[in-house]
Amino acid sequence: MTEISPGNRLIAAMADGDRKALQQHGVPFDFPQGHVFQEPGDPIEHVHFVERGIVSSVAVLQDGRTIETVMVGCEGVTGVIAATVPQTALSRSIAQVAGASCRVEAARLRALVAERPGLGALLATYAGALQAELEQSAACNALHRAEQRFAKWLLRCHDRLDGAAFNLTQEYLASLLGSQRTTVNEAAQGLQKSGAIAYSRGRVTVLDRAAVERVACECYRVADAFRLAPGSES
């Protein structure tokens, strides 16, 4: 079996033996933008250690409205709750930005975790960070303005992607942020007027990261425990 290079930060952080054991069962997986990994109620059969791109967990309400609850990029893994016991997905898992992952069968991961306490501890630490992020975003969604949340969200994407630009339609953005399309439009226009971003035909380019940071709410720094180093500001 080909060894997959650890473009994923969690895999890179594993002890050598754990990493090799995991990679023996990892399958390279490419996903396009919009790819649905699973719907609410589906059993979590695979986890994805994301290497490139962004996968979101999105809560789906009965009326069809959606909001992003968790964002996973090269710092993390999808479906971490299935690492210890079999689980059913609570939300939709969808690729926001096309990319690639190391896919592992959840049952296989559970067997590895049972044998390898270090691996289990690393995944538990990650799961704890996600929990902290969820607690913060409950406050954020209720109390912070759309522009602040939009800026926070942009920074989190920027951290997870190689380049400063990414493709997202306003409709999609609105569904991720749980806001009206017009609200997202206003937030994007505000940042664009100040020169912080360029936004054209669904393509967002971060031009002045520091300016976006000034607009973002405190939640960006508080919650993103697995925050990555800022990307290049091209």
Ligand SMILES: [Zn+2]
């Ligand atoms: Zn906030």
